[in-house]
Amino acid sequence: MIDQVKQKINDLLSNGSVKGVVALVHTNGNVAPCLYQKGDDLDKLCLGDTDSAGDARYPLNKVLVTLSRQYPDEVFGVLVRGCDERGLYGLYRLNQLDPERVVPIGIACPQSLALQCECKKPWPDDMMAGETSEGIDQKGVANAESNSHSERFSYWKGQFLKCVKCYGCRDICPMCFCRECSLECEDLVSKGDLPVEIPVFHLVRAMHMADRCIDCGLCDEACPADIPLRLLYKKTAQIMNTEFGFTSGIKKYEKSPLSLMGPAPEK
Amino acid sequence: MIVLSQMLDFCGIEKERLRARWVSSAEAPEFVEEINDFVDILKKLGPSPLGKEQVEAVA
Ligand code: SF4
Ligand code: SF4
Numbered sequence: 001m002i003d004q005v006k007q008k009i010n011d012l013l014s015n016g017s018v019k020g021v022v023a024l025v026h027t028n029g030n031v032a033p034c035l036y037q038k039g040d041d042l043d044k045l046c047l048g049d050t051d052s053a054g055d056a057r058y059p060l061n062k063v064l065v066t067l068s069r070q071y072p073d074e075v076f077g078v079l080v081r082g083c084d085e086r087g088l089y090g091l092y093r094l095n096q097l098d099p100e101r102v103v104p105i106g107i108a109c110p111q112s113l114a115l116q117c118e119c120k121k122p123w124p125d126d127m128m129a130g131e132t133s134e135g136i137d138q139k140g141v142a143n144a145e146s147n148s149h150s151e152r153f154s155y156w157k158g159q160f161l162k163c164v165k166c167y168g169c170r171d172i173c174p175m176c177f178c179r180e181c182s183l184e185c186e187d188l189v190s191k192g193d194l195p196v197e198i199p200v201f202h203l204v205r206a207m208h209m210a211d212r213c214i215d216c217g218l219c220d221e222a223c224p225a226d227i228p229l230r231l232l233y234k235k236t237a238q239i240m241n242t243e244f245g246f247t248s249g250i251k252k253y254e255k256s257p258l259s260l261m262g263p264a265p266e267k
Numbered sequence: 268m269i270v271l272s273q274m275l276d277f278c279g280i281e282k283e284r285l286r287a288r289w290v291s292s293a294e295a296p297e298f299v300e301e302i303n304d305f306v307d308i309l310k311k312l313g314p315s316p317l318g319k320e321q322v323e324a325v326a
Pocket of ligand 1 (some may be wrong): 174214220
């Protein structure tokens with residue numbers, strides 16, 4: 001699998017169709033994001049595991065957004081999995097990336113990882129390497145809802161109280177790109193106070209993720225307090241789906257119902 | 268609104284605590300009725316379980 005990807009990156013770089021490729025590198029015992037340019041050594045290229053899409057993941061799209069803000073006229077390649085591709089669709093829709101200037105290199109995730117991530121679609125539409133694994137059924141929201149109202153209350157209150165307000169969830173999220181963040185607006189979130197105001201802090205983020213979250217799970221992985229953030233956003237996604245028939249990142253160019261004013265457009 | 272009220276419910280907070288209604292400045296009676304109605308509901312629900320004292324007691 002990795003050889004196919006190397007070949008592809010090599011081709012893209014040597015024929016000059018991209019300025020660089022955002023992917024992962026395995027160096028000094030760690031996996032990190034890396035921008036490969038013409039002439040760079042692809043030996044240490046990594047897909048998250050030695051030769052396949054492993055569990056070392058990074059929000060590469062986020063790196064890409066930063067890059068394309070700096071170099072708006074250049075074309076970049078980017079390594080994408082199923083979740084990253086959903087992210088790309090979202091970022092196109094929200095005008096953060098120009099599809100004409102992005103060359104996705106799609107890889108599928110192995111079944112074991114799909115299971116671990118509880119991933120609905122562990123492969124990108126536009127895939128060049130790997131075998132598609134099966135999507136995993138999502139049970140989290142239904143499980144949480146089988147508890148009573150007061151159980152849910154104490155559960156979430158306990159979870160939110162653990163928050164240390166590190167902003168890790170926002171910083172890792174590939175769909176968080178605003179230059180000014182509501183969570184830093186002092187009228188909503190007072191600076192330097194703990195515990196955070198419940199449920200304002202977490203629900204503000206959840207509301208902003210309602211039509212964006214692509215269910216990649218990076219926030220869950222990043223949270224030092226182990227708060228099941230993704231479950232919260234899964235619920236917003238479920239509401240968006242039942243109320244408006246919308247799922248973030250599934251269709252390219254689909255507009256979000258939350259970005260429309262007035263009556264819903266004819267389907 | 269639709270999303271937020273369901274999220275409150277998901278987190279175990281009474282969704283009746285959230286309410287929005289457009290009232291024109293020319294509709295004083297509607298405004299009074301709305302507020303009275305909301306106050307009645309809130310009285311029934313009692314103080315928020317997330318008031319400062321309650322949260323600090325656990326923290
Ligand atoms: S799962 Fe978390 S990190 Fe991923 S898009 Fe959703 S909110 Fe952002
Ligand atoms: S990552 Fe976790 S602890 Fe940090 S701000 Fe987000 S919810 Fe709070």
